[in-house]
Amino acid sequence: MLKSIEEDANRKRSDVAFHTPDADRSPTRRVILVGKLLLQALLAGAILFGAYKGMQQLILTKPEVPTRQAREIVYTVQTAPVEIRDHAPTLNLYGEIRAARTADLRALVAGEIIRVNPDLEAGATLDAGAELVEIDPFQYRGAVTEARANLTEARAGLVEARGRVATEEGNVERALEQLAFAERDLDRASQLRESGAVTERTVDERSLIVSQRKQAVEQRRNALAVERARVEQQQAAIERLEWRLAQAEKNLSDTVLKAPFDAVVREENAAVGRLVNVNDVIAALYDRNALEVRLTLSDNQYGRILSDTGNVIGRPVEVLWYIGGEPVRYEGEIVRVGADVALARGGIDAFASVRVTPDQPALRPGAFVEVRVADRTYENSARIPEAALYGTDHVYVMEDGRTVRRDVRPVAFDGTHLIVEGDLASGDTLIVTRLDEAGEGVRVAEPKAPSEPEAQTPAPSAAPGDAPQGTR
Secondary structure, eight states: OOOHHHHHHHHHHHHHHOOGGGOOOOOEEEEEEEHHHHHHHHHHHHHHHHHHHHHHHHHHOOOOOOOOOOOOOOOOOEEOOOEEEEEEEEEEEEEEEEEEEEEEEEEEOOEEEEEEOTTTTTOOEEOOOOOEEEEEHHHHHHHHHHHHHHHHHHHHHHHHHHHHHHHHHHHHHHHHHHHHHHHHHHHHHHHHHHHHOOOOHHHHHHHHHHHHHHHHHHHHHHHHHHHHHHHHHHHHHHHHHHHHHHHHHHHHHHHHEEESEEEEEEEOOTTOEEEEEETTTTEEEEEEEEEEEEEEEEHHHHHHHHHHOSSTTTTTEEEEEETTEEEEEEEEEEEEEEEETTTTTEEEEEEEEEEEEETTOOOOOOOOEEEEEEOEEEEEEEEEEEEOTTTTEEEEEEEEEEEEEEEEEEEEEETTTTEEEEEETTOEEEEOOOOOOOOOOOOEOOOOOTOOOOOOOOBOOOOOOOOOOOOO
């Protein structure tokens, strides 16, 4: 069996060797293949050489292209003149309109309302002195009549008392005269008694008469004092009755309730036939000519204004009330400052009176308004647009068509503008257009007026995000 296997293996190897292609190749076929390869290589080299020579010839014989001379880029910019003077930035604050003077009109007398002003309605305007309501005056007219009659009666009694005083004064004078006669008669009797012409009894009788006359004088004087006291009592009674008459007349006048000032009705509670008691509220009014706005200044704002003028009171303000998207401007001034720091609002309350002209819409309490107040004044400063500032410390001005750097220091914001101090001078031409490639010596130009003829292609405008353009 092993022998048969080896024979099979030898037979397979002999078959494989018989089918190998290399065994059949001849030397002639090999030469032909080598020749073809050399021919292909020579043809590829010739093509590359011809292409190289052709390219050199084209390069050497190409015509010269004319070149244009490069020109410097000119930026069209907007400018603004610089003005050095005292500038005060504006504080934009907000506040609420309030009524500076209000009044709750109350009934001063009790009774039935018999008449009501037709204009006594919420929101209506009233002139000073306008009659609002009238309370039935019947009993108050009666009180005036009675008080006047009592006063007349008391005045008549005073005349009567003064007449009695005059009578007693006359009685005193007569009594004094009688006393003087009696004393002279007593003196004569005393002289006659020394000569023995009259008796002692006669002298005693004359003495008794003098004593009686003295007693009469004292009685008349006492009676005069009593009458004078009655006169004073009557005068006191007259004063009391005059006050009662004045009170009755005032009560009568208080039956008509009048507007104390030019007012706007806020609330009303009156109707014909209503019974009112003393101190019942009839209407609530506020003075339409005494309106104020309450605004809040922060500690820094209050301190700057205070350091500027030394006092916040009297500083002018501008009040803007937006109606239908359009602002209505009112003028005013700060008249007082809050007594306490408004911790809830983070500052100090200030109150400014508002002046309303007849041609302006009437303000209403509760309106939310914008208030503009001048901040601290910065001397010898310039006001520039915020976009004109580069970095935090310099701007560019235009001199002879080129940019020149100026160092500045911002001291305050004023809306979209800055208040700066530094190297600027009045008359400098400030560049307000933002340049992406800003620097010293950049060529710039202002836009030409539409009426001027254009002598050259317009220079490009510099704007944020636009690449600089020019001609090369």
